[in-house]
Amino acid sequence: MSGNKAVAYKSPxxxxxxxxxxxxxxxxxxxxxNPANIGRKLxxxxxxxxVATNICGSDQHMxxxxxxxxxxxxLGHEITGEVVEVGxxxxxxxxxDIVSVPFNIACGRCRNCKERKxxxxxxxxxxxxxxxxGYVDMGGWVGGQAEYVLVPxxxxxxxxxxxxxxxLEKIMDLTMLSDIFPTGFHGAVTxxxxxxxxxxxxxxxxxxxxxxxxxxxxxxAAVIVxxxxxxxxxxxxxxxxxxxxxxxxxxxxQIEQILGxxxxxxxxxAVGFEARxxxxxxxxxxxxxxxxxxDVTTAGGALGIPGLYVTGDPGGVDEAAQxxxxxxxxxxxxAKSLSFNTGQCPVMKYNRQLMMAILHDKVSIGKNVNAKAIxxxxxPRGYAEFDAGAATKxxxxxxxxxx
Numbered sequence: 001m002s003g004n005k006a007v008a009y010k011s012p013x014x015x016x017x018x019x020x021x022x023x024x025x026x027x028x029x030x031x032x033x034n035p036a037n038i039g040r041k042l043x044x045x046x047x048x049x050x051v052a053t054n055i056c057g058s059d060q061h062m063x064x065x066x067x068x069x070x071x072x073x074x075l076g077h078e079i080t081g082e083v084v085e086v087g088x089x090x091x092x093x094x095x096x097d098i099v100s101v102p103f104n105i106a107c108g109r110c111r112n113c114k115e116r117k118x119x120x121x122x123x124x125x126x127x128x129x130x131x132x133x134g135y136v137d138m139g140g141w142v143g144g145q146a147e148y149v150l151v152p153x154x155x156x157x158x159x160x161x162x163x164x165x166x167x168l169e170k171i172m173d174l175t176m177l178s179d180i181f182p183t184g185f186h187g188a189v190t191x192x193x194x195x196x197x198x199x200x201x202x203x204x205x206x207x208x209x210x211x212x213x214x215x216x217x218x219x220x221a222a223v224i225v226x227x228x229x230x231x232x233x234x235x236x237x238x239x240x241x242x243x244x245x246x247x248x249x250x251x252x253x254q255i256e257q258i259l260g261x262x263x264x265x266x267x268x269x270a271v272g273f274e275a276r277x278x279x280x281x282x283x284x285x286x287x288x289x290x291x292x293x294x295d296v297t298t299a300g301g302a303l304g305i306p307g308l309y310v311t312g313d314p315g316g317v318d319e320a321a322q323x324x325x326x327x328x329x330x331x332x333x334x335a336k337s338l339s340f341n342t343g344q345c346p347v348m349k350y351n352r353q354l355m356m357a358i359l360h361d362k363v364s365i366g367k368n369v370n371a372k373a374i375x376x377x378x379x380p381r382g383y384a385e386f387d388a389g390a391a392t393k394x395x396x397x398x399x400x401x402x403x
Contacts, residue, residue: 001091002147003019003022003045003145003147004019004020004021004022004144004148005017005018005020005146005147005376005398006018006019006020006074006076006142006143006145006147007076007143007145007146007376007380008020008027008031008072008073008074009062009063009071009072009073009380010071011065011071012063012064012065013063013065014063014380015075015086015379015380016380017376017377017379018072020074020142021360022148023047023048023142023148023149023150023369024150025041025042025043025087025216025233026039026041027040027042027140027141028269029073029076030066030072030140030142031070031072031073031074031140031142032069032070032073032078032136032140033139034125034127034139034140036126037125037139037195038139042150042152043087043088043089043090044087044089044090044153044154044155044333045086045087045150045151045153045154046082046085046086046087046090046093046150046151046154046158047083047085047149047151048079048082048084048099048101048148048149048151049082049083049084049147049148049336049399050079050080050081050082050084050146050147050148050149050396050398050399051080051081051098051168051175051399051401051402052081052171052172052175052373052395052396052397052402053078053079053080053144053145053395053396053398053400054076054175054178054179054180054359054393054394054396055145055379055383055386055393055394055395056077056206057206057207057308057386058074058077058135058181058308059075059077059145059204059385060111060383060387061273061308062075062135062136063075063383064274064315064318064387065314066273066274066310066313066314066315067136067137067310067312067313067314068137068173068312068314069135070136071377073136073143073327074134074142074143074145074146074190075134075145075380076096076133076134076143076144076145076149076396077103077132077133077134077135077144077179078144078175078178078179078180079100079101079103079133079144079149079151079176079178080098080099080101080171080174080175080177081098081099081101081149082097082098082099082401083096083097083098083099083154083158084370090154090155090219092154093154093155093158095166096164097158097160097161098160098161098168099151099158099159099160099161099165099247100158100159100174100175100178100351100355101133101144101151101157101158101159101178102118102157102159102163102179102182102348102351103124103132103133103178103179103379104118104119104130104131104221104344104345104347104348104350105121105124105131105133105138105141105152105157105371106118106119106121106124106131106153106156106157107121107123107124107140107153107156108153108156108157110122110123110124110385112129116346116349117346118346118347119343119344119345119346119347120343120344123303124139124141125138125139125144126139127139130278130344132344133149134200139256141230143353145376145379145396145398147376147398147399148174150362151390157348159177159351159352159355161174161355166359167256167358168401170359171402172365172371172373172395172402173358173363173365173366173371174355174358175366175395176366176369176371176393177347177351177355177358178347178351179345179347180199180206180393181213181214181350181354181365182345182347182349182350182351182354183207183210183211183306183345183347184207184208184210184211184212184213184214184270184306185213185214185217185268185345185354186209186304186306186345186349186350187214187268187304187306187345188211188214188215188266188268188284188304189214189218189304189350190304190305190341191266191267191268191302191303191304192266192301192302192304193214193215193219193220193265193337194218194220194242194264195219196220197215197216197220197221197222197265197266198221198222198224198259198264198266199220199222199223199265199266199267200224200225200226200255200264200267200268200273200293200296201215201224201225201245201267201270201292201298202226202268202269202270202275202289202292202293203225203226203289204225204227204232204233204235204236204243204271205227205267205270205271206369206393207270207306207307208225208227208236208270208271209225209232209236209369210233210365210368210369211268211304211306212225212236212239212241212311212367212368213239213365214238215268216239217357217362217363220266222242222257222258222259222264223240223241223242224241224243224244224258224259224264225242225243225244226240226243226245226251227243227244227245228245228246228247228276228282229247229386229389229391230245231390231391233279234390235369235370235391236369237331238299238368239364239368240303242258244281247278247279247282248282250278251278251292251295251296252295252296253287254389255296262296263296263297263298264296264298265294265297265298265301266297266301266302266304267294267296267297267301267302267303267304268293268303268306269289269290269304269305269306269307270304270306270307271307272289272307272308273286273287273307273308273309273310273313273316273321273324273326274286275287275288275289275290275307276288283317284317284319286316286317286321286326287327287328289307290303290305290328291328291329291332294329294332294333294336294338294355297336297338298336299309299336299337299338300336300337300338301336301337301338301339302339302340303315303339303340303341304341305340305341305342305343306345309326310324311323311324312324348358366393369393370391370392370393371392371393371395372392372393372394372395373396373397373402374394374395374396374397375397375398376396376397376398378396379394379396382394382396
């Protein structure tokens with residue numbers, strides 16, 4: 001094998017399909033690779049032929065030029081694939097296995113991994129705890145929007161599907177296990193959602209819809225999703241959510257119209273640092289979601305924050321925002337004794353259980369997020385449509401498994 005096509009970030013607003021090297025069991029130099037990771041030997045890795053790889057809102061932040069991502073960074077951290085080669089240190093994952101790959105890269109050996117905190121593994125990124133495929137400042141691991149990708153620590157990281165035929169039949173659901181389904185579910189769990197809860201989810205993009213799906217699985221009595229995008233709100237309503245149009249009036253007032261009270265038990269931020277203010281013509285206001293969630297979450301409640309926040313945003317609205325410093329009403333949170341839960345979702349804490357829910361027909365996450373398969377060559381179009389607000393989760397099909 002020598003060829004490999006992949007989707008790469010070129011400049012703000014521009015992605016292209018390029019030719020890259022076929023993976024090897026060594027991390028080589030390239031765009032975004034931490035110098036301390038160059039030459040790292042990966043006998044514990046597996047090479048995956050990509051079955052499905054998804055476009056994520058987190059990728060979109062980079063493509064918009066809102067991070068310090070370098071040109072030619074290969075994108076993609078939502079990977080499902082077939083194992084075609086394993087390193088000499090791989091014992092349990094076998095060639096031919098269909099696996100889901102958590103977007104977190106984790107060694108399985110460090111203190112945090114042993115405590116199930118796989119989003120902040122201590123051994124995979126020399127710059128900071130935590131790593132991911134195809135993402136800025138995450139160690140330089142090559143992204144998975146490609147025909148082939150290397151998965152390190154394969155025995156630990158790869159979740160094998162128990163039956164190949166069943167997996168391929170349900171692949172449009174199972175592909176969501178690499179990131180958005182566990183991430184949305186984590187947002188709901190950390191917000192304290194349980195039987196009978198009322199929950200407000202800010203954002204009706206794929207992660208917000210996954211959080212809503214997770215809240216329903218957890219037994220919430222009322223799941224309310226707010227957004228500025230009418231099509232995405234319609235998608236939330238399609239599987240039983242209440243919705244709030246944030247262009248049409250005060251958030252607390254609209255919650256009260258639904259629940260009879262202006263507060264919810266639990267709040268989820270599925271938007272992140274590119275948040276816009278509420279109202280018809282509101283501009284970017286990065287603290288809006290967090291401040292509004294503090295306002296409408298009941299005293300003693302919790303906020304789950306799967307939405308991405310960064311420490312470097314060249315397009316931030318002011319100097320503070322460019323460094324990730326937001327004007328939070330922390331006094332509100334303190335006065336109401338609210339809990340805040342942030343950071344990468346530790347995917348392996350949830351992915352097997354959510355896999356079982358999919359395989360046993362307890363949930364249809366692909367339908368809920370309006371998953372649509374497109375070719376690898378169509379990735380630039382998918383990015384453009386997603387950026388324009390399409391109520392669609394684009395699933396790339398690099399090797400024809402989804403035809």
